[in-house]
Amino acid sequence: MIKLKNNITLIVFLKELKDMFRDKKTILIGVLIPIIIFPLMFFVIGKSMQTNNNKVENNLKISLVDNSNSSFGSYLRKQKNLKIVDSKNPDQDLKDGKIFLSIEIPDNFDDNITKEISASINLEYDNSSQQSSTAEGIVSSYLDSFSKEIVTNRLSKRSIDTSLLTPTVLKLKTVEKVDNGIGKMLLSIMLPLLLIVYSVSGPLPAATDLGAGEKERGTLEPLLTTQAGRMSLLWGKFLAITTLGLISTIASMIGMYIAITQKGGLFSSTTGGAGFSIGGTTIIMIGIVTILFTMAFGALELAISIFARSFKEAQTYLSPLIIIAIIPAYGTYMLDAKNIDAFYFSIPIANGVCLIKEFISGIYNYYHMAITFGWLLAYIVISIMLATYMFNREEVIFRT
Amino acid sequence: MFIYFGGGRMIEVTELSKVFKKITAVDNISFKVESGEILGLIGENGAGKTTTLRMLATMLRASSGTAKIEGYDINKEAYKVRGKIGILFGGEVGLYDRLTARENIRYFAELNGMSKEEISTSIDYLVKILEMEEYVDRRVGKFSRGMKQKVAIARSIVHNPTVMLFDEPTAGLDVTAARIVQDFIIKCKEKNNSIIFSSHSMQEVERICDRLVIIHKGKILEEGTVDYLKDKYQSSDMEEIFMKLVGDKIEK
Numbered sequence: 001m002i003k004l005k006n007n008i009t010l011i012v013f014l015k016e017l018k019d020m021f022r023d024k025k026t027i028l029i030g031v032l033i034p035i036i037i038f039p040l041m042f043f044v045i046g047k048s049m050q051t052n053n054n055k056v057e058n059n060l061k062i063s064l065v066d067n068s069n070s071s072f073g074s075y076l077r078k079q080k081n082l083k084i085v086d087s088k089n090p091d092q093d094l095k096d097g098k099i100f101l102s103i104e105i106p107d108n109f110d111d112n113i114t115k116e117i118s119a120s121i122n123l124e125y126d127n128s129s130q131q132s133s134t135a136e137g138i139v140s141s142y143l144d145s146f147s148k149e150i151v152t153n154r155l156s157k158r159s160i161d162t163s164l165l166t167p168t169v170l171k172l173k174t175v176e177k178v179d180n181g182i183g184k185m186l187l188s189i190m191l192p193l194l195l196i197v198y199s200v201s202g203p204l205p206a207a208t209d210l211g212a213g214e215k216e217r218g219t220l221e222p223l224l225t226t227q228a229g230r231m232s233l234l235w236g237k238f239l240a241i242t243t244l245g246l247i248s249t250i251a252s253m254i255g256m257y258i259a260i261t262q263k264g265g266l267f268s269s270t271t272g273g274a275g276f277s278i279g280g281t282t283i284i285m286i287g288i289v290t291i292l293f294t295m296a297f298g299a300l301e302l303a304i305s306i307f308a309r310s311f312k313e314a315q316t317y318l319s320p321l322i323i324i325a326i327i328p329a330y331g332t333y334m335l336d337a338k339n340i341d342a343f344y345f346s347i348p349i350a351n352g353v354c355l356i357k358e359f360i361s362g363i364y365n366y367y368h369m370a371i372t373f374g375w376l377l378a379y380i381v382i383s384i385m386l387a388t389y390m391f392n393r394e395e396v397i398f399r400t
Numbered sequence: 401m402f403i404y405f406g407g408g409r410m411i412e413v414t415e416l417s418k419v420f421k422k423i424t425a426v427d428n429i430s431f432k433v434e435s436g437e438i439l440g441l442i443g444e445n446g447a448g449k450t451t452t453l454r455m456l457a458t459m460l461r462a463s464s465g466t467a468k469i470e471g472y473d474i475n476k477e478a479y480k481v482r483g484k485i486g487i488l489f490g491g492e493v494g495l496y497d498r499l500t501a502r503e504n505i506r507y508f509a510e511l512n513g514m515s516k517e518e519i520s521t522s523i524d525y526l527v528k529i530l531e532m533e534e535y536v537d538r539r540v541g542k543f544s545r546g547m548k549q550k551v552a553i554a555r556s557i558v559h560n561p562t563v564m565l566f567d568e569p570t571a572g573l574d575v576t577a578a579r580i581v582q583d584f585i586i587k588c589k590e591k592n593n594s595i596i597f598s599s600h601s602m603q604e605v606e607r608i609c610d611r612l613v614i615i616h617k618g619k620i621l622e623e624g625t626v627d628y629l630k631d632k633y634q635s636s637d638m639e640e641i642f643m644k645l646v647g648d649k650i651e652k
Contacts, residue, residue, distance in 0.1 A: 011510045015499075022498040022539075218494035222555065224459045226511035227482045394460050395420065 008228045012236020013243075020206055020244060029205060030244055034198070034252035038259040056100060056134040063087035063094075063102040070109040072121065075146050076139075094126055100135035101125040113150060188337050188360040191256065192353040195286070196329040198252045199293035200322050203245030203301055210237045211305025212314035220397065234302075234391045238384070241302055245294040285359045289352050292376040297321070299383030306390040309399055329353050337361035345371040348379065410434055411456065411563055411594050415465035418451050418618075425451040427618035428465065433563075433594045438585065440609030441598040444646065448618040449598040453565045456596070457487050469563050483512065486561035488581070490571030493552035497541035501532060501551045504540060505558050512559035519558075526554040546577035553584050564588050566597045570604065582608060602638040614645055621645045 020026045061083045066073035076082055087093045090102035104122040112119035123139065126132035152162050214220045223233060301318055308314035328350040335344070337357040345351040351372040358365060390396050411433040418426040426448040433439045441449050454460040456467055458478035466473055472480040495504050502523060509519040527536045530550045535543065540551055549569075556564070566585060570578040585608055588595055599605050605612060606626055614622045622629065622645055626638065633641045 008511060011507070015496075015503075015507050018503075019496055019498050217497075218489065218492035219496060220494075221459065221489060222487070222494050222508070222552075223511070225457045225482060225485065225487045226508055227479055227513050227559075228511040229479075398454075398460070 008232035009235045009239070012228070012233055013239045016206075016210060016237060016240035017243065020209070020240065026205060026244070030202065030248040031251045034248055035255040035258070038252065038255035039262055042259040043262060052131060053134065056131045057081055057138065059083055060135050060138060061085050061099045062135070062139070063090040063099045065090075065102075065104040068105070068107040068110060070105045071113065072109065072143070072146055073105050076103070076142065079142060081138075090124070094124060094132070097126075097129065097131075100129075100132045101139060103139065116154065187260070188357045189333055191286075191360060192356040193326075193329050193333045194252060194256060195249060195290050195356060196293065196325055196349060196353060197322065198249040199245065199290060200297050200325045202248030202252075203241045203294060203298035204318055204321075206241040206244040207298060207301035207305045208311060208314045208318060210241060211302050212308040212311050213305075215306075215308075215397075216310050224397070230391055231388065234387060238299055238302055238387065241298040242291075242295050245298050246291060249290055249294060279362075282359050282362070285364070286356050289356055289359075289372070289376070292373070292380060293349075293352055296376065296379040296383050297325075299380060299387045303383065303387035303390045306387065307396055307399070325349055332357075337363060340368075342368065342371070346375065348375065351375055411439075411467065411469055411596065413452075413456070413465075413467040416452070416455060416462055416467055417464045418448075418455060418460060419463040424618050426455070429613075429615070429618070429620050430465075431613050431620065431623060433596060435594055436589055436592040437611065438589050438595040438597055438609045440605035440612040441596055441615060442600070442602070442605055442612060442642065443598075443615035446617075447615045449615060450567055451618075452615070453487070453567050453596065453598060456481075457485055457565055458482055483559065484561055485563045485565060486556040486559070487565040487567065488552060488556045488569045490568035490573075493548050495540045495548055495551055495555075498539055500539050501536045501543075501547075501554075502527075504551055505554045508555045509558045514559060522558050522560070523554075526558060530554055544577075545573055546580055549573065549577050549580055553581070557588075562593055564593050564595045566595065566599075568598055568600065570599065570601070602642060606638050614642060616646050 058081050060081050062076075062085065064073060064076060064084050077084065085093070085099050087099055087102070090099065093099045094102055102124045104124075106120065106122070109119045109121070121143065123136065125136040151165065155162050155164070214223070224230070301321065304317050304321075305314045308317055328347055332340075332344060332347075332350040332353045335354065335357065337354075338361060340354045340358065344354045345368045355368060355372045358368060413429060413431050415428050415430055416426060417424065417428050429448075429452065431439065441452065443449050451460065455462050456469065456474060458474050458481050462475060466475050468474070469481045470484050472484065474481050496507070499507070505523050505526065506519055509522065514522070523536075527533055530553060532547075532550055532554070535547060540548060543551070564585075566581075569581045569585075573581065582604070585595060585597060597605065597609060609626070611625050612623070612629065613620055624632070629638070629641055630636055633644060635641050635644075
């Protein structure tokens with residue numbers, strides 16, 4: 001009898017997978033889009049950021065009013081990336097984006113330098129423009145260098161060692177390689193959120209189709225007249241939904257990996273492309289958390305889908321789940337993995353986010369793991385019980 | 401050896417009731433269907449026909465009373481009952497569009513616990529008698545209603561049931577598709593199956609059924625052969641008899 005039940009579960013599972021994978025939409029939404037979307041998104045963002053920076057760094061258009069032909073004016077004119085624009089109305093040109101900033105050097109600038117009193121420079125920029133802000137940073141750094149040169153000359157004239165100005169020197173040493181550390185930090189912020197979103201959204205299409213969809217198409221009633229037990233049918237469907245959810249999550253992970261390692265993308269500016277890696281144990285542990293979350297959400301979504309009268313109604317009930325799941329995930333995604341309080345591991349969804357963060361940082365806190373895995377198993381059991389309850393209720397199954 | 405449509409015995413319904421919250425959908429009904437007999441279950445929408453068939457098919461649990469299908473109790477031996485019945489629905493026949501006709505039929509055979517050999521023999525046989533050779537390995541999504549109805553028929557009998565339940569199987573079908581179903585019901589009768597056929601069409605039940613049960617608001621109003629009812633109510637028109645019975649009940 002048990003053998004027959006298992007066989008039925010397997011028959012239903014295999015049939016559902018075959019049915020779903022013959023649907024082009026499933027492959028498109030569940031596999032192709034998750035693989036393509038992140039590399040594409042981060043490539044476009046990275047490229048536009050690079051283009052933006054290059055535009056400012058290599059073609060910095062400024063307006064310069066320097067009637068006294070000052071030393072700083074000459075210094076600026078020597079900079080190859082600066083393009084001095086003759087502007088009749090600098091304020092308007094700045095607003096219109098024709099120039100990135102406007103500099104006015106007062107006539108007494110060099111006199112003040114010679115007299116060793118503070119010499120001011122007027123710099124106007126558009127603080128609502130990213131390009132103008134970047135230009136301001138570049139010109140400020142030129143002014144810093146120019147000022148340091150002056151100070152060095154003044155001290156030299158007085159025969160004073162310039163090292164007087166730098167009594168302490170900070171030598172930075174990092175736990176991780178610099179690239180690796182930035183990569184891990186970015187990953188510990190983005191990956192948990194992404195995994196939670198995909199744990200919810202991955203099983204959604206399958207759950208909608210195998211619950212409410214089956215009701216709407218009229219395929220559920222004939223199914224219930226067969227010798228297959230309801231629990232076997234439910235388990236077969238549940239496993240198919242979880243599998244599809246996992247495939248979708250794995251596809252998104254592959255997409256994320258490509259996005260991180262691709263050259264010319266957003267991460268290449270910070271990590272230099274494939275600048276870091278995650279160990280096998282970390283991947284396995286993250287995988288277990290993801291599988292458990294996908295199972296819990298899969299069962300919950302199936303229960304809701306069975307309850308719904310139609311495909312549309314199921315979509316209405318299920319869509320808010322993503323938002324509900326994102327709230328606790330967002331609430332914790334900026335937490336520092338090395339200082340997470342224990343109570344976070346008892347908050348649904350937030351606990352998974354925190355645990356994945358710890359894994360990425362190489363932390364394996366058994367207490368946190370025990371609490372989180374305990375809760376995750378409880379979510380799965382409760383969700384499956386709810387789905388079972390729904391599937392055994394006549395008024396739910398025949399609710400049309 | 402796998403034999404089709406073999407040796408149906410009987411359906412025995414005893415004081416069967418179904419209550420949904422406060423609504424009594426089926427109210428203490430009793431009837432019998434012998435081997436090789438077609439019982440017509442007629443009534444308006446919401447009369448309790450589908451609920452009765454769903455209880456007999458063990459999809460719904462009876463609130464009280466019981467029924468025996470070939471001696472198996474629907475309340476206590478649901479698993480065995482499901483092995484004895486085949487059910488065909490009207491309207492949307494409920495096929496998986498992305499599976500082929502063969503895969504649809506095989507899926508239901510597998511769920512009924514048949515072996516690979518039995519499935520293969522039975523599908524080959526059904527494909528032949530229902531003339532589905534041309535399209536059995538095509539996905540059913542683009543099939544006509546008639547083709548779909550044939551696949552649904554094959555699916556309902558693939559496990560060799562001896563009791564057949566038809567829930568308005570010709571609803572929404574064109575003449576050709578409806579004729580396929582009617583021919584199939586007559587074949588089931590010839591093979592000695594016990595059959596319950598629910599329908600709205602008086603002409604159809606008059607032509608096919610041996611005996612009729614007229615049901616209204618979950619209760620049986622009248623039962624008997626077509627001739628008996630015509631004689632009793634002094635009318636040759638079954639629709640008139642039905643309206644008289646149901647109309648009387650509404651007035652009361």
